[in-house]
Amino acid sequence: MKQFFVYIMDSRKGGTLYTGVTADIARRAFEHREGSIAGFTKTHAVRRLVHLEACPDAASAIRREKAIKGWKRQWKIDLIEKDNPDWNDLYPTIMG
Numbered sequence: 001m002k003q004f005f006v007y008i009m010d011s012r013k014g015g016t017l018y019t020g021v022t023a024d025i026a027r028r029a030f031e032h033r034e035g036s037i038a039g040f041t042k043t044h045a046v047r048r049l050v051h052l053e054a055c056p057d058a059a060s061a062i063r064r065e066k067a068i069k070g071w072k073r074q075w076k077i078d079l080i081e082k083d084n085p086d087w088n089d090l091y092p093t094i095m096g
Contacts, residue, residue: 007029
């Protein structure tokens with residue numbers, strides 16, 4: 001069974017936030033870090049993984065992503081700081 005993830009990337013603490021969903025968090029976070037895909041995250045240098053949630057299936061991950069995207073910015077900041085108060089880049093953690 002494939003696991004899905006909802007994640008938040010940032011450009012720096014207090015900077016630009018991006019919320020996404022993926023079935024391959026290591027690959028997707030790497031793509032953001034490297035700026036290898038043209039678009040919002042490359043344009044705004046959104047490279048740090050600061051929040052990660054596992055979801056049991058694609059449908060629940062997409063619902064959660066859409067919900068978070070609809071939140072006020074402060075709610076997203078509160079979500080990040082709940083488990084990651086120092087806004088550490090979580091990419092090294094997921095890579096082992």
